[in-house]
Amino acid sequence: MSRSHGRISPSGTILAGLLVMAANPSVAAADGPSSCITCHLDESMLLRNLGASTAKRSSLQSGAG
Amino acid sequence: MAPLEPQAKVLVSRAFLSTTHGALACESCHGGDPARADKVGAHAGLDATPSVRDPVKACGDCHGETAATARNSLHATLSTFPRVLGNRAGKGASPHVDEARRNHCSACHTSCGGCHVSRPQFAGKGFVNGHAFAKRPDPIQQCTACHGSRVGSEFFGERGQGDVHAAKGMDCAACHPAREMHAAAPPDLPGRYQLPERARCTDCHRDLEVGSVRDHAIHAGKVQCQVCHSQTYVNCTGCHVGKDPEGTPYFQNRREVETLKIGLLSGDQAAGAGFRYGLVRHVPSYPEMFDFYGKDLFPRFGDVPTWKRASPHNVQRRTWQAATCNNCHGNRALFLASSDTGVGDREANRKVVVPDGKVPKPIAKTRRLDIDTSKVRSGMVVDARWLGANLGKANVVVVDARPRDAYAKGHVPGAVSLDPLASGLRTGPDATKPFVLEPHAKVAAILGKAGIQADDHVVVYDQAGAMATALAALLEWAGATHVSYLDGGIEGWHDAGGPVTVEPSIREPREFRGTPRPEFVVDGATLEKLLGRPGVIVLDARAIHRILGATRHERAARAGAIPGSISLPIGSLLMDNGALKPPVELLWMLRTKGITPDKTIVTTCDTGIAASDAFFLLRWLGYPDVRVHDEAWVVWSRSRTP
Numbered sequence: 001m002s003r004s005h006g007r008i009s010p011s012g013t014i015l016a017g018l019l020v021m022a023a024n025p026s027v028a029a030a031d032g033p034s035s036c037i038t039c040h041l042d043e044s045m046l047l048r049n050l051g052a053s054t055a056k057r058s059s060l061q062s063g064a065g
Numbered sequence: 066m067a068p069l070e071p072q073a074k075v076l077v078s079r080a081f082l083s084t085t086h087g088a089l090a091c092e093s094c095h096g097g098d099p100a101r102a103d104k105v106g107a108h109a110g111l112d113a114t115p116s117v118r119d120p121v122k123a124c125g126d127c128h129g130e131t132a133a134t135a136r137n138s139l140h141a142t143l144s145t146f147p148r149v150l151g152n153r154a155g156k157g158a159s160p161h162v163d164e165a166r167r168n169h170c171s172a173c174h175t176s177c178g179g180c181h182v183s184r185p186q187f188a189g190k191g192f193v194n195g196h197a198f199a200k201r202p203d204p205i206q207q208c209t210a211c212h213g214s215r216v217g218s219e220f221f222g223e224r225g226q227g228d229v230h231a232a233k234g235m236d237c238a239a240c241h242p243a244r245e246m247h248a249a250a251p252p253d254l255p256g257r258y259q260l261p262e263r264a265r266c267t268d269c270h271r272d273l274e275v276g277s278v279r280d281h282a283i284h285a286g287k288v289q290c291q292v293c294h295s296q297t298y299v300n301c302t303g304c305h306v307g308k309d310p311e312g313t314p315y316f317q318n319r320r321e322v323e324t325l326k327i328g329l330l331s332g333d334q335a336a337g338a339g340f341r342y343g344l345v346r347h348v349p350s351y352p353e354m355f356d357f358y359g360k361d362l363f364p365r366f367g368d369v370p371t372w373k374r375a376s377p378h379n380v381q382r383r384t385w386q387a388a389t390c391n392n393c394h395g396n397r398a399l400f401l402a403s404s405d406t407g408v409g410d411r412e413a414n415r416k417v418v419v420p421d422g423k424v425p426k427p428i429a430k431t432r433r434l435d436i437d438t439s440k441v442r443s444g445m446v447v448d449a450r451w452l453g454a455n456l457g458k459a460n461v462v463v464v465d466a467r468p469r470d471a472y473a474k475g476h477v478p479g480a481v482s483l484d485p486l487a488s489g490l491r492t493g494p495d496a497t498k499p500f501v502l503e504p505h506a507k508v509a510a511i512l513g514k515a516g517i518q519a520d521d522h523v524v525v526y527d528q529a530g531a532m533a534t535a536l537a538a539l540l541e542w543a544g545a546t547h548v549s550y551l552d553g554g555i556e557g558w559h560d561a562g563g564p565v566t567v568e569p570s571i572r573e574p575r576e577f578r579g580t581p582r583p584e585f586v587v588d589g590a591t592l593e594k595l596l597g598r599p600g601v602i603v604l605d606a607r608a609i610h611r612i613l614g615a616t617r618h619e620r621a622a623r624a625g626a627i628p629g630s631i632s633l634p635i636g637s638l639l640m641d642n643g644a645l646k647p648p649v650e651l652l653w654m655l656r657t658k659g660i661t662p663d664k665t666i667v668t669t670c671d672t673g674i675a676a677s678d679a680f681f682l683l684r685w686l687g688y689p690d691v692r693v694h695d696e697a698w699v700v701w702s703r704s705r706t707p
Contacts, residue, residue, distance in 0.1 A: 035091075035099045035102075036091035036095075036097065036107065037077065037082070037091065039104075040075055040076065040077040040196075041077055041078075041079060043072055043073075043076050046071075047072045049104055050071040050072050051071070056313055057189065057313070058308075058309040058314065059309065060307075060315040060317060061315040061316065062315075062316060062317045062318045063213045063214040063318075
């Protein structure tokens with residue numbers, strides 16, 4: 001299991017992330033490098049990038065146990 | 066429990082990053098491509114729930130032993146389901162049985178992540194605490210998110226009084242530790258009660274046979290603890306399965322019925338139990354359960370009981386059936402009878418039914434309970450038979466307190482619709498004081514517009530009792546002189562063969578002309594003065610998780626409870642389908658809590674509804690001085706500390 005966390009990833013990864021961010025402003029982070037954590041720490045960014053709930057649960061479903 | 070918003074489901078907290086798991090690279094558990102900043106690219110190959118697919122690979126590097134057994138635990142495999150269904154299907158079972166099981170029964174399995182980091186899949190997923198891992202699962206967001214409609218409701222007092230262990234602040238893991246939850250289930254395990262690591266009452270309550278409680282010594286080895294220590298619980302009459310128009314599988318409980326039944330345990334049900342008499346609950350199985358997939362899929366349905374050993378999570382030290390010997394001994398209704406089984410499952414339950422000769426005989430000399438029922442205001446409750454005989458009389462006004470759409474689907478003929486939450490009788494959620502009673506003049510105008518006059522005999526009903534008794538309380542406060550609650554509500558009406566109609570009933574508007582009863586309601590300032598006074602009881606009718614501060618109403622400023630209040634969830638006064646227990650039983654239960662008629666009782670809750678329910682029902686039971694704290698916790702929490 002890797003100990004090189006996505007948010008402190010090697011410099012090459014950071015650079016690649018920054019380049020992609022620049023090319024894709026809809027997911028650009030407000031600060032810091034792009035990685036899993038950059039987006040998943042930012043509620044407003046998640047809000048912009050996630051649509052309605054995709055949970056596949058029927059409206060006819062009862063509660064369980 | 067409301068589902069999380071999509072962004073809240075996957076929002077990681079900064080605090081997580083400082084934890085042991087937070088130091089790991091995201092992709093080491095989840096895959097994906099952290100070098101990509103676009104959503105699609107970053108999520109390519111992502112496994113959002115890695116412990117579902119392979120718990121050993123996901124968690125085993127650090128939690129090797131646990132992951133190795135947990136992958137075969139009952140939570141992960143639900144291995145008893147195929148066994149039970151297979152027994153009912155017999156040899157050469159149709160493949161449709163397995164297809165249906167995978168589509169419906171398997172929806173409830175969970176994984177390491179579903180107990181330690183996220184809500185389980187059945188509960189809609191999403192991080193419980195910003196992706197922080199917790200050793201003990203969250204009882205609300207994890208355990209009872211799945212084990213909700215029976216275990217959760219009973220444990221936290223959304224039905225009945227709740228469980229004494231919950232009231233003491235014990236969580237699920239207190240009785241169901243990791244040793245049990247992570248245990249590998251043997252492949253041939255007949256049922257969860259045969260898991261060697263299962264929780265037992267005697268894990269904590271030891272040496273009962275030789276203790277100071279005489280009844281323990283008498284009953285140990287014969288009777289399950291819960292026979293004496295459980296309250297009534299719900300039984301499911303059948304699980305209807307199918308797929309909705311979008312093709313998404315679902316299951317629906319056809320009907321839930323609150324009872325308490327003692328059965329005889331034998332075979333798999335008795336193995337390792339250490340007693341013969343145990344509580345039994347009707348499980349949601351019936352021969353046509355999987356008819357959506359094919360006909361006659363269970364030719365051996367009669368081989369497996371549908372009344373099965375149960376351990377309701379609503380334990381109380383003192384219960385009605387154990388209040389005195391003959392509440393149980395000789396009480397045929399408490400023991401499962403052949404008449405409790407349907408035609409389809411009579412054979413299946415042949416051995417569980419308690420024959421007359423096996424019902425313990427009454428005890429000649431036993432304790433008297435001395436409950437005074439002479440003050441019960443019997444006119445405040447009517448049954449379906451009474452309503453059938455009096456329907457259409459000039460001064461009888463029937464009011465349906467269910468939501469408008471339920472009314473539209475079928476209601477008692479002549480009933481007018483008046484939903485107490487949607488009729489303007491109370492302030493809205495955004496008011497300065499949310500959910501409180503509107504001024505009397507406005508309430509009187511709404512009642513008059515519905516065709517109600519103060520001197521009518523108003524009969525209110527609903528589905529489960531909470532809205533109808535709240536409306537009944539409001540009518541009394543407004544000055545109605547004769548208000549009755551229909552025992553059992555619309556279900557009781559159906560069961561009695563009462564007709565229903567979809568034709569809306571509209572009464573001629575009248576002037577209500579009621580004299581208000583302000584003494585029935587107290588505000589927060591008045592309650593503050595009453596707190597701590599001798600002879601005053603503040604009865605909090607909310608569920609236990611509110612009292613404990615584990616949850617709060619979305620409009621409350623904080624979680625908590627009014628200091629010195631006594632917890633008595635409204636479910637202890639109202640059964641699941643709006644039926645009422647006999648007054649003698651309720652008066653005994655209230656006495657055990659010290660809630661006696663010689664005291665001033667102020668009822669409270671979150672929004673005034675449950676408090677109003679308790680107000681009406683205590684008045685029915687003959688309590689002379691009951692008042693509703695209408696502002697309730699939502700307003701109290703905003704303006705007062707504590």
